[in-house]
Amino acid sequence: MENILEVKNLCKKYDDFELKNISIELPKGVIMGFIGENGAGKTTTIKSILNSTKINSGSIKIFGMELDKNEKKIKEDIGVVLDDSFLSEYLTPNDVNKVMKNIYKNWNENLYFKYIEEFKLPKDKISKDFSNGMKMKLKIATAISHKPKLLLLDEPTSGLDPVARNDILDIFQDFIKDGESSVLVSTHITSDLEHIADYITFINNGEILLSKTREELLEQYGIVKCSKEEFEKIDKSDYVKCRKNKYDIELLVQNKFDFKKKYDSQVIDKPTLEEIMVIYIKGEK
């Protein structure tokens, strides 16, 4: 499958934080959820992909082109939604259109106003008076109205109510329908991704811990709850991490079918992304 985005061995060092050898491959026509706790390095990775911050080493290819040599050309086909940043809130959706039609060569005014109407946003009201959900919808409408091939979103659902979050997730699914565009969405609200993401990439403390398809993660991984005695009989190589609770021990296993075969008596639950994330971060080997 052709990759829209290829990040290889990306390193970025700050005084108190470091991205270590980040590698990501995002195929065409998919949604990739980029998960990790706050401060794990999601935003820094996205900033690096956008060349907003200078990387120390590694390479970034987008649409098959080197980012540093073709930045302007590449950015014509990228749509960006940032949680905490947009044009001034004193601009109306009408104003935003007048600005953006000068920014992107492929800006489609009709498509933009189609989204504005679909999202029920008032065209002449400054966005300062909008709810958080409305503000996010305006950001998304703006990001996809030049028909980008890659949509990068940094925490688009944080601070939104469940209905607004659901609306926004529907937009992403619509966006990749043509099979030509891809979405990379960073979030710490992992439940949002359980129904829409094709791939999950998990970053922790500046390192990629895993990058797999959603099916592989949710169907093959499992959570085993066992007693201390049962735990002692389990081989260390048969689980990824374990978390010791007050009354039992939780194990994250990579292949629940193999595990079940080997330890016949164990009950294995289907994990949520949140459980996988928490055991990975809090658990021990």
Add this chain to the structure above:
Amino acid sequence: MNVIKGLIIKDLFELKSYKKFIIIFVIICAISAFSRSNPSETISIFATMTTVGFGMFSLATFSYDEISKSDKYIITFPITRKQIVLARYILVIGATILGSIIGFILGLIISLTMNHTVPDIYEELCIVMGGIFGIGFIEAIQIPSIYKFGAEKGRAVLFFAVLAIAILGTILFYIGKMININISFETINYVIEHYFLIILALIIVVMYYISYRISVKIYNKKEV
């Protein structure tokens, strides 16, 4: 160029909320100009006030961007950092010149209505150019400072920069006096009378250019 135009339009939309304030400001300038009996003073006061006012208003766009963290978003557009800085300079210089033109024309109209006499246009232009130089000097220091330290700290830097220049000027004056440099005021007057506009215009252009280059350098290195 379209991208630069887009950024300037964005800034103008931000300044839309200043619309009423700008109108009130121009009316206040007009009232203070009306109160002068000397036609020359009418134009110079009006034009200087509007030049300085419009220049200062345009700098407010930095604060708008800082509040909405627009820099982080704008940097994702298909645009170079140099173009982002250029757009801001075009806006600020454009607003300053627009302020001086509005002030000059309205001042002239008021002056003619009140006195029915045509003032010395060259002299008026020199005063207006002096106003542009004044605000241009502030802008030339303040814009790179804002790029470096942000809108709030940038203002503090301006204060210290002006203070440093004043101290340096005073020191140079006394050094000149001590080593007995004879300043010929006749020559200075001659130059001022004949070449003041051109010299001042050149200084303003050089000042903005140096400031722009410094800003580009700072912004290229900045983590947005």
